[in-house]
Structures are given as structure tokens and as C-alpha cells.
Amino acid sequence: MPVKLSMTVNGKPVSAEAEPRTLLVDFIRDQLRLTGTHIGCDTAQCGACTIHLNGNAVKSCNMLALQAQGATITTIEGITGPDGSLHPMQAAFRDHHGLQCGYCTPGMVMSAIDLVKRHPHPSEQTIRAELDGNLCRCTGYHGIVKAVEAGAKAMG
């Protein structure tokens, strides 16, 4: 039986009906039509679905939407400025070749912002360790690491 789900997504209260077995990522993509959050695997390994749940990065494919009942969620769509300008971390990914196909990028950017919150001046080693849960099949990661370094400075 569908149940009512309410949460705050990208600053706005939302409500919708969903089956209890609905994954948070499917709720975000199918019900809320926020398709920037990607699904890259079926095994909670790739991190393409990373969002912020009450300020912490989590994999939205590995939890039920109901586990986020009443929570505050930020997706990749929610980080741009009010005028639609890119978040400094997004701009850094563009400027430093942090992406090729772009499939992993929303998750990378959401993880990177969470990382900078805890490590405002991350070393290369810290960035590589902290992005452990985000896989990229294109870039070889060097551009991503450079982008996160630059994004951290810009977020300063």
C-alpha cells in the first residue's frame, strides 16, 4: 500500500505517495523528476547516486525513501546559486577536466562538497581516500582530484 512521504528537497517541502519498498533514488528521479542524481550500479558501489541527507553524503540507491521521511535532502540540482550559476565545485570540475561522459559527476560533486566541509584544505591523499566510494570509468581520476583541490580553494 502506498504511503505518504514528506521531506525537504533542495530547500522546498515536497510530499508524494510511494510504496514502502521505493528506494530514495527512485523517489528522487521518478516522483520528483530530479534526474541529475544518477544510478550507476545495482550494488551500492559506484556513488553516482550520492546526495546529502541532513548534510551528510549518502548513497540514495541503498536506502528506502521512507528512511528519509521528514529529512532535509540536497541533490545536485540544489547546489547552484539562486541565479543558476554553478557551485564553485561544479565550476572547478568544468575548469579542470574533472569529467568526460559526466555520468559519475553529480555523485563526485556531492561527495566532494561533503569532503570539503570536513577537510577545508584537503591534501591529494585525503581527496583520493575520501572519494573511495565514487567510481569513474572515464577520467582516470587525475582531473577529478585537481578539480576537488581547486573547488576546495574556491569554496574557502
Place this chain on the structure above:
Amino acid sequence: MYAFNYHKASSVADAAARLSAGVDAKLLAGGQTLIAALKMRLAAPSDLIDLGGIAEMRGVRTEGGKLVIGAMTTHAQVAASQDVRQSMPALAVLAASIGDRMVRNMGTLGGSVANADPAADYPAAVIGLGATIITNKRGIGADDFFKGMYETALQPGEIITQVAFPIPQKCGYAKFANPASRYAIVGVLVAQTGGGVRVGVTGAGPCAFRVPEMEKALVANFAPDAVASVKISHTSLNSDLHASAEYRAHLVAVMAKRAVAAALGQ
């Protein structure tokens, strides 16, 4: 994923009541193991009882020489806790080494211990530190808790509420991690306490276990070289695509050495 009824428990008592009321009810902690099992239809519970809203099951406190950690405390919270970092740094290191940041933000101590995955990290700490698993019914000593692969002493309807870790004089953790998942191929936690030394091993066997020969050697001489000569038999150890039983037996000694070195701050 098959359909199920969902309940958000308001307290441990409420969760226990709902657990016994359901036909085939299951507890949901962080979901980092259970959701995957539901997706693959390896589990098909009638009811899921979410422990996520129970405040009394979260947090770390020091009580009479023990660190008492709520079952719903996440790996990230354990890793960041000042109390944990001060009184048993190895536990903070262990929690910080689990999976990745997103897994650590959801996964919980209680879920990991209840699941008793042979490659999970926390069982090494439960065994190595001689923790007590506190449930809604009783306290279970570490040496009586793990029974086999994914098997524990928990009875149907039993809920882990806290885990109490006696604060050791020194402790260290070393893990040879699977490079993809970060699960332990072998992980060893060594603790020196007033009552002796404990060595807890995960990843190597069907469930976490102690190594009495190493404990004896370390009581005589708490130094990395003391464990290097202890031979571990591979006969009851796990063999899989990641490592053979012989390789795991070898790794137990190597990780034990590193854990002792870590305990000594080397």
C-alpha cells in the same frame, strides 16, 4: 524487491513489540547490508521495523571504565567521537576504515555486529576488546556471541541496543582490505588490558576468533616480533577468489604484528 509493511519504531520497546507481532518481521538499521539483500530478493520480510528514529540507541558515553556505544551509532560517528579517539583509538581507526564515506554515514555498529559478516570489521573489535553485546533481553559476552558465518547468539525478537567496550591500556587495529569494498580479507585487533592481552581476528575464518598462542606470546613480550613466530593453521580458514586459506593464515601474523606496532604508536 518484494513488498513489505514498514514501521518506524519510536522506542526499543516499540520495536520489540512490532518485531514479535510481524509474521516474518526484520529490523532495519542503516540498511547498508539489508537493502542490498532485499534488492536481490535474498530477504523477503513481511515487515521492516526501522530503528532510525530511536534516540536512546545512538551515541557514545563513558561509564565505569567502559565505552558504551549505542547500536544505531553510525560508523562515521564512532570514527569522529572524541571519547573513542582518546580511550580506544584503534576503534576509531577501525570505524573509519569501513567501506566508504557514504556507507559510514548510514551503516551502524549494531547492524554490523548483528549481521556477523565474516569479513566485517567490528567483530574484530568485539572479540579483541572483549566487549559485551547488550540486547533488550540480556548482556552477551564477546566470546559467546559469534557462532559462525552470519550466525550469532541473538535469538528471534532480540535487539542489540548497545555494545560496551572495556577501555584497554593499549590497542591497535590493522587490516588487509579488499581494495574494492574495503571489507577485511584479514583484520586483527590487539588489546592490552589489566587482565592480559586479547587478539581478535576477522576476515580469516567463518566468524571472528581469538588467537590464544599470540595472546600468551604478547603477555610475555608486548612487541611486534613476539607474534611473528606464532604459526596459524589454515585448515579452518576461508578460501575464496580474494585469498586462499594459506594466504589468510599468513596475513593473520602480518596483521597482528602491525596491530601491535599500532598499539605501541610505532
